[in-house]
Amino acid sequence: MSAAEEDAAVREPLDLIRLALDEKVYVKLRGDREARGRLHAYDQHLNMILGDVEEVITSTETDEETFEEFTKTTKRSVPFLFIRGDAVTLVSPPLRS
Amino acid sequence: MSPSRVVPLTFARGAIEKIAKSRSRRADVKSTRVLDVALFYSYFKTLVGKPVTVELKNDLAIAGTLVSVDQYLNIKLENTRVTDEARYPHMRSVRNCFIRGSVVRYVQLPEAAVDVDILHDATRREARGA
Amino acid sequence: MSAPTLTNMLDARVSVITNDGRHIVGTLRGFDQVTNVILEDCAERVYSSESGVEEAPLGVYMIRGDNVALVGPVDEELDAELDLSETRAPPLKAIKF
Numbered sequence: 001m002s003a004a005e006e007d008a009a010v011r012e013p014l015d016l017i018r019l020a021l022d023e024k025v026y027v028k029l030r031g032d033r034e035a036r037g038r039l040h041a042y043d044q045h046l047n048m049i050l051g052d053v054e055e056v057i058t059s060t061e062t063d064e065e066t067f068e069e070f071t072k073t074t075k076r077s078v079p080f081l082f083i084r085g086d087a088v089t090l091v092s093p094p095l096r097s
Numbered sequence: 098m099s100p101s102r103v104v105p106l107t108f109a110r111g112a113i114e115k116i117a118k119s120r121s122r123r124a125d126v127k128s129t130r131v132l133d134v135a136l137f138y139s140y141f142k143t144l145v146g147k148p149v150t151v152e153l154k155n156d157l158a159i160a161g162t163l164v165s166v167d168q169y170l171n172i173k174l175e176n177t178r179v180t181d182e183a184r185y186p187h188m189r190s191v192r193n194c195f196i197r198g199s200v201v202r203y204v205q206l207p208e209a210a211v212d213v214d215i216l217h218d219a220t221r222r223e224a225r226g227a
Numbered sequence: 228m229s230a231p232t233l234t235n236m237l238d239a240r241v242s243v244i245t246n247d248g249r250h251i252v253g254t255l256r257g258f259d260q261v262t263n264v265i266l267e268d269c270a271e272r273v274y275s276s277e278s279g280v281e282e283a284p285l286g287v288y289m290i291r292g293d294n295v296a297l298v299g300p301v302d303e304e305l306d307a308e309l310d311l312s313e314t315r316a317p318p319l320k321a322i323k324f
Contacts, residue, residue, distance in 0.1 A: 018224045022217055029202075031154075031323055041216040043136045043223060049206070049216060055167075080206040082137070084170070085324060087154070087202050127264070145228050154298060155248060157318045165231040171262075173231035177299070186316050187250045190306035191242050194299030195231055197262055197292070200246065200322050 021079035230300035
């Protein structure tokens with residue numbers, strides 16, 4: 001295998017993440033959190049640094065009068081975010097069209 | 098601190114390095130694991146003196162100047178300010194602190210101090226196990 | 228840069244936030260590499276949305292490092308200015324891994 005082929009090969013799950021470097025990724029985290037952003041760095045604990053991040057937090061709240069439960073989403077943008085790997089549950093590379 | 102706490106760690110590191118040197122491919126995987134901690138540890142060291150916001154896994158967010166970091170990504174901050182002080186008045190008389198790496202969820206990084214090309218190169222190098 | 232330790236806080240009053248969301252203030256008498264800490268003359272500051280902060284004296288505590296989220300020296304001047312009886316806040320959440 002040439003060096004280029006070697007680099008493009010997917011043998012283990014983390015190779016998929018390697019191919020997503022400098023691409024937009026979707027990351028699901030513990031505590032009903034999701035982040036979308038450009039993957040700039042990662043290691044095998046799935047610690048990572050994302051750029052132009054949009055984070056979405058989903059929480060369930062109860063209406064004080066009707067006691068009905070509803071879900072609330074909070075969005076925010078962060079220029080550069082280090083994410084500790086132990087909070088990460090899923091990483092999805094960009095869809096290729 | 099008693100030296101008995103230091104010695105086991107020193108011993109373990111020495112042992113891992115020895116194994117990495119003496120074995121071939123399988124040992125290389127192990128040695129990259131050791132190096133691997135180093136990517137973010139090294140990176141955070143370059144941010145010392147810069148402003149960061151550390152968000153903990155209890156939703157507490159603390160802004161401050163990064164003073165130091167270690168291989169567990171334990172962090173020391175100074176001139177700290179809790180982002181939402183009304184909700185979290187606990188730290189009003191604390192101006193610097195030690196944060197255990199394991200309780201960190203996010204660290205917001207200063208835009209000016211992030212060089213994405215350096216991060217890409219360092220990540221590729223580590224992924225190859227160099 | 229020296230590694231982050233608690234050396235500079237030895238024998239000082241410190242605030243400790245534990246993983247189960249408690250806030251304990253005491254004099255730091257000892258610590259080790261895994262952040263086990265020994266606190267003397269310590270008290271838990273109990274927060275509530277309905278009433279002021281209550282201080283529950285605890286004596287000497289050894290808190291296991293696994294359960295320590297944050298340690299910071301208390302600025303005694305700033306602390307003396309706090310009106311704890313007027314401080315209202317919901318209890319801290321536990322650290323959720």
